[in-house]
Amino acid sequence: MGSLWSQFSTPNPMFTEDDVAPQDSKVFRITGGYSGIGFELAKMLYRKKGRVYIAGRSDQKGQQGIKDIQHSASAEAFKPKEAKLHVLWNNVGVCQPPVGSASKQVIELQLATNCLGPFLFIRYQLLDHAH
Ligand SMILES: NC(=O)c1ccc[n+]([C@@H]2O[C@H](COP(=O)([O-])OP(=O)(O)OC[C@H]3O[C@@H](n4cnc5c(N)ncnc54)[C@H](OP(=O)(O)O)[C@@H]3O)[C@@H](O)[C@H]2O)c1
Known part of the structure; x- marks a missing residue:
């Protein structure tokens, strides 16, 4: 209530x-x-x-x-x-983009932006610099 x-x-x-x-x-x-x-x-x-x-x-x-x-x-x-x-x-992040939306690399937009992007950012921008 x-x-x-x-x-x-x-x-x-x-x-x-x-x-x-x-x-x-x-x-x-x-x-x-x-x-x-x-x-x-x-x-x-x-x-x-x-x-x-x-x-x-x-x-x-x-x-x-x-x-x-x-x-x-x-x-x-x-x-x-x-x-x-x-x-x-x-x-x-993007939330519920129109069906069929894709990144430049032709990966479903939400997956590319919310999952793959952060993973690659951490892997190549941060971890490489940590060594
Ligand atoms: N606002 C809400 O009520 C709400 C509710 C729940 C969750 N969220 C989450 O909170 C976060 C921020 O929301 P917001 O309302 O501030 O969103 P927003 O104003 O639309 O800003 C989204 C940001 O993500 C960037 N972005 C989008 N797609 C990208 C991509 N493929 N690669 C790199 N950068 C990209 C945009 O940069 P560009 O300007 O370069 O496009 C922008 O800086 C998002 O993850 C959203 O899903 C928001």
Whole structure:
């Protein structure tokens, strides 16, 4: 009954970005961090002084995303290299695309984006650099 009622009168959130602890010593990497939920997350963590890296397929959107994030916050600039990665947030994803949708490699779009993409990203972008 409570959840039904809350659909008509949305309660105030019990946890907001103001409640997030400082992230000074943490390094984050967020796929799709230049738009949607990923962008909001990147902005929030950057404001909390986390070192945030965004990954995506569009250079232009990435540059714009970084500008927007830096513009909305005043923390120190990204450092080019990190010794550790504390959090990888695989945010990129599509949900129920039209039947028949496929990636450039002609793999069903949801499988390619939500499963294969993150797997390959971790395998070739992160693990190779860890050695
Ligand atoms: N919004 C919701 O209510 C909701 C609910 C449940 C789950 N989710 C999940 O939360 C995540 C973010 O959602 P959102 O609403 O922020 O989505 P969004 O605004 O559509 O953003 C999706 C992100 O994924 C990237 N992307 C999509 N296909 C890609 C591909 N093939 N290769 C590389 N990047 C790709 C997009 O980059 P480009 O700009 O380059 O396309 C964009 O940065 C998704 O995984 C979504 O399924 C969202």
